[in-house]
Amino acid sequence: DTGVSQDPRHKITKRGQNVTFRCDPISEHNRLYWYRQTLGQGPEFLTYFQNEAQLEKSRLLSDRFSAERPKGSFSTLEIQRTEQGDSAMYLCASSSPAGEITDTQYFGPGTRLTVL
Amino acid sequence: AQKITQTQPGMFVQEKEAVTLDCTYDTSDQSYGLFWYKQPSSGEMIFLIYQGSYDEQNATEGRYSLNFQKARKSANLVISASQLGDSAMYFCAMREVYTGGFKTIFGAGTRLFVKA
Numbered sequence: 295d296t297g298v299s300q301d302p303r304h305k306i307t308k309r310g311q312n313v314t315f316r317c318d319p320i321s322e323h324n325r326l327y328w329y330r331q332t333l334g335q336g337p338e339f340l341t342y343f344q345n346e347a348q349l350e351k352s353r354l355l356s357d358r359f360s361a362e363r364p365k366g367s368f369s370t371l372e373i374q375r376t377e378q379g380d381s382a383m384y385l386c387a388s389s390s391p392a393g394e395i396t397d398t399q400y401f402g403p404g405t406r407l408t409v410l
Numbered sequence: 411a412q413k414i415t416q417t418q419p420g421m422f423v424q425e426k427e428a429v430t431l432d433c434t435y436d437t438s439d440q441s442y443g444l445f446w447y448k449q450p451s452s453g454e455m456i457f458l459i460y461q462g463s464y465d466e467q468n469a470t471e472g473r474y475s476l477n478f479q480k481a482r483k484s485a486n487l488v489i490s491a492s493q494l495g496d497s498a499m500y501f502c503a504m505r506e507v508y509t510g511g512f513k514t515i516f517g518a519g520t521r522l523f524v525k526a
Contacts, residue, residue, distance in 0.1 A: 336516030395443040401455035
């Protein structure tokens with residue numbers, strides 16, 4: 295029984311470069327979430343998929359950010375033209391079908407992005 | 411206004427003693443869910459415990475219990491018999507309805523230090 299996995303665990307890039315992160319959810323989970331966490335803060339919601347459909351995007355998700363979940367399994371988060379303000383931990387979570395309020399999300403280890 | 415407030419940036423507890431981590435929340439909904447997560451230095455968010463707004467009993471999971479006081483809008487986490495491995499960040503979160511769907515909002519966290 296494997297949990298949520300994310301790759302890479304760490305990414306250092308130069309400002310202006312594009313980066314892509316991958317998330318593999320728990321296999322039977324049909325919901326997948328992306329969050330961003332900066333130092334000293336809790337996770338902030340970015341976007342949410344149910345199967346392959348992207349149902350919700352935060353206003354935090356600027357035009358430079360795009361997320362996909364093409365086959366309803368793994369997901370990718372791409373950041374184009376990275377800025378120093380994008381430096382953060384990017385967390386992925388998944389959950390199984392449940393009531394909307396009781397939706398318990400299980401998180402991956404995160405990808406720590408540093409933009410120089 | 412903050413939706414989730416964790417007023418203790420840091421807490422110290424002696425090993426084997428109990429500790430309470432505070433969480434207050436703000437919502438006008440009747441139906442909502444409350445969660446606690448643990449985040450060790452490795453970065454992964456670990457689900458600890460869930461309390462539904464309609465649950466009459468306080469939730470318990472092993473050494474974790476949630477002291478739910480609905481009228482006061484508080485959902486404090488109680489850790490009994492603290493262990494050195496409990497040293498971590500702890501986040502309180504609330505899932506509620508908003509325009510367009512549901513969302514999970516996290517507090518800023520409390521860092522717990524367990525002393526030997």
